[in-house]
């Protein structure tokens with residue numbers, strides 16, 4: 014009994030499934046049992062009935078003839094005895110004997126409402142003939158049969174019910190023990206399953222046998238546990254993905270570039286912090302807007318619309334748009350930004366939005382504009398420089414061709430400028446140049462151009478002339494404005510100028526020749542005596558006499574050994590220690606004296622003599638460098654050599670350089686070739702090829718006079734330069750001109766960002782070295798350290814300097 018109680022309790026707490034099962038079992042078993050019992054009872058009932066009938070037939074067969082004989086003999090006593098005998102038989106309760114013809118003998122009694130069975134048979138005397146003597150009607154009471162039937166039904170029902178009930182409970186218990194409690198455990202487990210308890214597997218409370226593992230419960234448990242493991246993997250993957258997404262979104266948000274993300278209709282969906290900082294628009298203001306709608310000024314709105322229309326078209330066609338855009342901040346301030354616009358595509362390659370990356374390039378733009386200005390204008394006087402002047406001349410000639418007018422070209426040179434410069438100093442020289450520029454400009458109309466070609470040379474272009482006299486008048490005016498004294502260093506100095514004039518189209522219809530003719534006329538004017546002007550005449554072509562003479566001397570100079578190399582040390586700015594030297598060419602001509610390269614190199618270039626001269630320079634410089642390296646033991650000592658454009662483009666140039674290196678044994682990385690910006694500006698494929706070819710050999714390449722040409726930063730990226738030399742004109746004013754200082758700073762930073770070393774040229778004062786040190790300029794060169802020296806002096810310098818440093 015105590016053992017049975019927990020079972021009962023378990024059954025009571027069993028699940029609805031168990032109850033439903035129990036109910037069905039009960040229902041089916043009861044129905045089946047009842048059906049079986051009914052059949053059984055019915056058959057017993059039939060059996061009892063047939064027993065009674067059988068008994069009646071036995072009475073008929075046993076008593077029919079004896080009763081007939083008693084009747085025939087009219088033996089009433091016997092008849093009665095016989096009938097009492099029949100009546101004493103079980104279930105027989107009533108006998109009716111009908112005697113022929115009309116008497117009757119009745120025995121027994123039939124209770125009212127009793128169920129009875131009646132059997133009749135005739136009593137016949139067979140004695141040759143047949144005589145019907147009467148008929149006996151026997152009535153049997155079925156009450157006993159029915160009572161029996163009722164008892165059986167009761168017993169059967171009671172036993173069957175108890176059997177069914179106990180079997181059901183047993184089945185239920187087995188089912189509960191083997192199945193439903195596990196199903197409940199599974200249900201509870203899955204109900205409680207959450208991300209927090211994913212690590213707890215489902216374990217059923219039953220032995221861990223292989224048979225259990227293979228049954229349906231085992232299979233469901235495995236399936237749930239596999240699902241749990243997949244969930245763990247999924248959660249881990251999602252966490253990883255979420256961490257990645259967080260990382261990327263943080264990176265985008267903190268990106269130094271501004272980032273906008275638009276939907277497919279170009280409506281802004283996201284803007285990072287940098288965008289807000291750059292434009293002044295808060296994220297809330299711009300979400301849902303088109304990028305072109307961020308501008309409020311109606312003039313700019315139109316431009317912005319056009320711009321974004323073309324951006325959209327190009328992004329759709331080409332897949333990317335990039336360019337520099339002059340944008341407007343929220344407060345109306347303008348700034349330059351570099352924009353890159355690309356579509357964002359999903360895995361199927363369909364565009365889901367657009368990415369707009371922006372970078373503030375205002376500072377770079379400012380420097381570029383400054384550099385561009387530097388490239389076209391002379392810093393000192395503010396006048397157009399040679400490059401711009403030549404452009405203007407070409408334009409003026411084209412215009413004159415169209416209107417059949419004349420153009421006057423004037424070459425001016427200040428007399429005795431060099432002397433003034435040397436005696437009163439550079440500052441005085443500079444003041445003179447500025448004042449001279451002002452005086453020349455004051456004599457000209459708005460359409461005329463005055464330019465500084467370099468040094469003390471000026472060019473004046475007079476477009477739209479109707480006759481040659483006009484140019485003479487201008488020349489006279491200029492000479493007159495030079496009459497008053499110049500105040501230099503507090504002194505009154507009288508300076509004159511010589512002017513040469515050539516006229517388009519009379520003297521030439523080509524700008525180059527016109528300039529040459531004006532130059533020749535100026536030489537003529539100088540020869541005439543100072544403060545005069547001369548108009549070009551064909552005879553003057555001969556005046557390039559001096560130049561011709563120079564040319565003929567130059568042709569022999571190599572053979573006669575008139576060339577000499579001077580060397581100027583290049584030092585490490587931070588430590589002041591020597592890292593190399595620049596070879597600078599000098600020409601010692603018995604007739605002309607010491608000729609400086611600025612004077613003869615242009616002619617050497619023009620005549621092509623620069624090619625053999627240049628080869629000689631490289632050969633000598635390499636030899637010298639090898640000797641110094643051996644002398645000092647300085648493995649890193651290098652030599653820089655200037656290469657002029659004509660020389661560089663000579664097909665035999667690279668071979669000549671390699672020959673010099675091989676002959677001297679100088680490692681290629683110790684030779685640095687200095688190439689002017691001018692050369693790179695030609696931007697030919699040929700130039701790029703030669704530069705790459707040289708770079709491959711290990712020779713170092715440097716950009717000379719950086720800042721005096723176009724100074725386009727783009728070429729620095731595309732060519733394999735190692736070093737950038739900042740022109741001395743910038744260095745000279747770093748301490749006085751804040752503009753030059755910031756420009757030098759910017760050049761150093763940009764060069765470093767492109768991986769280039771920087772050499773500052775023309776360092777003359779200690780203050781400049783401090784500035785350059787502060788700005789991390791790598792190397793320096795200039796009179797402060799040493800002037801260029803003949804080789805012997807340089808060796809002496811090297812010995813003393815090297816010793817001093819070690």
Ligand SMILES: Nc1nc2c(ncn2[C@@H]2O[C@@H]3COP(=O)(O)O[C@H]4[C@@H](O)[C@H](n5cnc6c(=O)[nH]c(N)nc65)O[C@@H]4COP(=O)(O)O[C@H]3[C@H]2O)c(=O)[nH]1
Nearest residue numbers: 597598609610611630655656657775776777794795796801
């Ligand atoms: N005011 C000042 N000037 C300084 C200072 N330090 C150096 N210099 C001068 O600046 C020039 C530097 O050479 P560069 O820019 O390559 O300019 C060179 C270079 O372009 C060219 N050159 C010189 N030698 C050769 C050569 O062998 N081949 C070619 N193709 N050109 C040469 O002639 C130019 C002038 O050469 P140099 O007259 O020797 O003039 C040299 C040098 O004497 C300084 O502190 N202050």
